[in-house]
Amino acid sequence: MSRIVFLNGSFLPIEEAKVPFMDRGFLFGDGIYEGIAVLGGHLVDNEAHLERLERSLREVRIPNPYTREEWTQLEEELARRNGLTEGFIYFQVTRGVAERDFMFPENTTPTVAMFTQAKSIVNSPAAETGIAVITVPDLRWKRRDIKSINLLAQVLAKQAAKEAGAQEAWMVEDGFVTEGGSSSGFIVTKEGRIVARPLSNAILPGITRQSLLALSKEAGIELEERPFTVEEACDAAEAFLTSASNFVLPIVSIDGRPIGNGKPGPVTKKLRAIYIRMATAQRMAAE
C-alpha cells in the first residue's frame, strides 16, 4: 500500500505531493505544526492539540483553514487510509506561497500538509530501559509557547544528544532546565513530588504534560510547579519526559550521571501506566 498524505485538500500518494518552491514554510519557517498520537486507531487528546493549534495560528496571524470538526475528519481519514492503528499524525500549516518578502503576503492561502508515522508507543523498549539525556544551552527564540516549524535549535540539540549516545537533549537557560528538544521535562523529588516548570513563553505547553498533571493530581501525587536546575535534576529520585509520540518515558541519566539507582523509578512507571490507561479509555469511549 502506498503511503498517503494530505496536501491542500487532497489525499495523495506521497510521491505526488509537491509543495511549491516559494512556500513560506520552506523559505522562512513561517508556519505552525502539531503532532498527535494514535492508539488503537483513535486520536489521543485530539481536542487539546487542536486548541493549541488554534492558539499558535492566532499568535502568528495565520488563518486557520479548518474547524475542529474538519481537522478531526482529516486526521481520522488519513489514519484510516494508511491503516494506522498506533503511531503519530503530524500536520503543519504555513502562511502559503508568495514571492519572497518578509511581510505577510496578501490573499495567500495557507498550505496544509499532513502525514502519518507508524510507531509502537505502548510497547516501547525505551520505556523499559529508560533513556539518557544530555544538557545543552537553550538557543531558541522567546516565544517557545508557539508551536512553530522553526526547529533549528532543536535539530542541533537532538543531534548533539545522538552524538553523545543519548536520546534527548534538555535545554538549559540561566541554569534552569526549560524542556526537552521535543518533550516536556520533569523530575521527582526524594519525597515523591513531581516538579514541573510552570507554563510561560519559555516552554511549549505540552498536551501530554497537561493531561499527565491532571491525572497525577487525581492519583494523589503532589506537584511543585517551579523551575529546576540541572544540579537538582541530577540529585532527584527520578526524572522523566512526556510527549505525544512517547507518552511518558523514564530518564535514567543526565550528562552521564545516573538518576536515582540508574533505572526507571516507581513514580514514573506509575505515571506511564496511568497515562496509557487514560489514552486507552479515550479510544474505547470513541468506539
Ligand SMILES: Cc1ncc(COP(=O)(O)O)c(C=O)c1O
Ligand atoms: C519543545 C517541545 N516541548 C514539549 C513537547 C511535548 O508536547 P506534547 O506533549 O504536546 O507532544 C514537544 C513536542 O513536540 C516539543 O517539541
